[in-house]
Amino acid sequence: MINKQPLFRNIARLAGGAILLGLVSIIVATAAGVAQHGEIPGFMTGNLFTEKETPPEEQSSVPVSADMPKPPRAEKVVYLTFDDGPDPAVTPLVLQTLQQHAVPATFFVTGTQVEAHPELLRQIHAAGHAIGNHSYNHRYHELYRSPAAYLAQMERCNALIAAIIGVAPGISRAPGGTTGSFTADFWSSLEQQGFKDIGWNISSGDASSAKATQIAGNVIAQAEKNKFLWRNAIVLMHDGKGHAETAAALPAIIEYFQKQGFEFRAVDHSTPPAW
Ligand SMILES: [Zn+2]
Structure with missing residues (x-):
């Protein structure tokens, strides 16, 4: 016909x-x-900072979600991540430095710290940084007893965060890392709940005894040694209690990556695995 x-x-x-x-x-x-x-994965984290640097033809007014096309990643991408906060002595210093350099970061917070300092969580969120779940109490022997115990802590922390800022994270980081703690069951139950665990590939080594020059030196030395990571560098730092030296090291760390031409991103569902 x-x-x-x-x-x-x-x-x-x-x-x-x-x-x-x-x-x-x-x-x-x-x-x-x-x-x-x-929340829509990636929406809460926004891209307030990266969008400014994206050429106009690549910008979109539609919120970014895991299921929609993303703006292309730069050749060199770095994710600055801070665990164990928020802390009243350290987090404001970190936020100030991030603001001064106009770069985004990701904060993997614990439920107990969020309960104690809800105003700091609000500040992190209002500044446009990403917030991830770092368990309720960070106690390994409770967390890693079973996948159910782990998930219960994740849900408890998410509920606290949602009650304060109105959205719950879809990204998480296992306290101490997943290696040696996660069995296949942990991965599958975490995935079932829609969480994406994000590890790291550059460690700042910012134990409370480390000095700022040493912390910045650790990050720069690892980045220089492992240039294959430059496509997706994920830097582990801490803004928990006693980490003032990390805050002091942050300007040098940011300036190093800026000098090398990195794009700074906040973690979301599109972040590739660290390894
Ligand atoms: Zn931790």
């Missing part, structure tokens, strides 16, 4: 169908994200 419809009408119908399909996928993806965590 001969199709008598003019060509442009067929094209219009095809385009209409594609737009409709696109809309349906966005709605489904959004609903799934909200159902799991009350």
